[in-house]
Amino acid sequence: MLIHPQFDPVAVSLGPLSVHWYGLMYLVAFLQFWWLGRYRIMHHAQISQAGWTVQQLDDLLFYGVLGVIIGGRLGQVLFYEPGHYLTQPLEILAVWRGGMSFHGGFLGVLLAMMLYGRKNGRNWLEITDFIAPLVPLGLAAGRIGNFINGELWGRPADPSLPWAMVFPWVDHVPRHPSQIYQAGLEGLLLFIVLWMYSSHRRPRGAVSGVFLIGYGVLRWVAEYFRSPDAGIFGLSYTVSMGQWLSLPMIAVGIIFVIVANRQRS
Template identity: 60%
Template sequence: MLQHPQIDPVALQIGPLAIHWYGLTYLAAFALFWWLARLRLRHEPFASIQQPRPWAARDVEDILFLGVVGVVAGGRIGYCLFYQPAYYLQHPLEVFFVWQGGMSFHGGLIGVMLAQLWYAHSRGRPFMQVMDFIAPCVPTGLAAGRVGNFINGELWGRVSDPSLPWGMVFRGAGDLPRHPSQVYQFLLEGLLLFVLLWLYARKPRRQGQVGAAFVFGYGVMRFTAEYFREPDAYLGLLALGLSMGQWLCVPMIVGGAGLWWWSGRGR
């Protein structure tokens, strides 16, 4: 049985300014996206596209900026709507208190997609072409975020068998060992999904299939990891014994599979 190392969430304190590890993991996520997207510019079909104009480094910068706005705004609004709608209806101003914590991946995904829809429209590019471009660059950022969750000792897992070698006791979660679900998600929806998507995207695919593979793949990985993650105390398990995170993954799995099949039928 292991003990969570209880790392100080503040990485650096300069007077009243506190730099948190979680904020640094967000910066790492954006830096990894920028680096991988620059590599994607050399991959087909993006290296050969000339209309309406070639893909270039400026596109990466614009996509990243809009992605940051989309993930922060969408993640916060999604958390308020999906997880605690009654509370935030009574305290609407607290929707803007992002420093208090509370972000939803599924809301962030919707925010990013809306931001990239605007980007695609403004640049005259097909929306699915944009999604295919960014999809393989996203999972490493998700992995960085899970590192931040582990450092903060939050979003811990369900109680594990005492004999589990990596069962871990988290501060504030009682004295029983739990699954380090942040590590599971780091490995599944972060590293494994990145490797699979990067390799999948390196071969010719129908437009829309790489983006669809991300939506489906993340849904499956997250749905699986949720079996080991402690559900939110104020929600618990919902219908069929599934968590809110799992129910939000169901339309991703179904929609991703449907979009992949539909894209494969196109020219």
């Protein structure tokens, strides 16, 4: 049975300036997005033939950063902890402490991509198909940040499980390190699936659909190992807030894949 190392949330301190691990993980996420995007532009013929350039990637990253941070924070406030932030509104700005909702960030990015597409005359699904394979490893980095912060711990686990972990500030019950599970499922596994799937020419909307289905299903599975959040819809032991929010992603993803393949045929 393992014990969480209880990392110092501050990675580097330079006088009055403190750099938090959680913030560094977001920096890693944005950098890998940029690097993988450059790779796709330079090595995938269908991407370069669609007219994507590194300059456009830079612009996309700017829009995406705003969507992730604003949407992710507002999603945490509205979906998961409305009561807390209603009494402590200034804490909404304290993003370095953690507390970012994937589903909120996802909606923020979708809106940002719509604005980018309208400004640059690109189809929205063309944009989401391009960025979908660039996202999962960034999600993995965020989950590692959750682990370092010691937040979003898992449900109680069998003490005989070799990697069961005690989070001492919660209790002395061995738990699943669900942050690591999510980094592996929604991060690494989803990245491998999407990268391989998008390496061949696909009809418009298909890659986006596979992302939605893949994330929704893997998040649904991971939620059974994570201590569920009550959220604004209340708490059910069998269906958590994260699972409720994943259901429409799966449904829309299936529709995208069906429509995309019908158009190709």
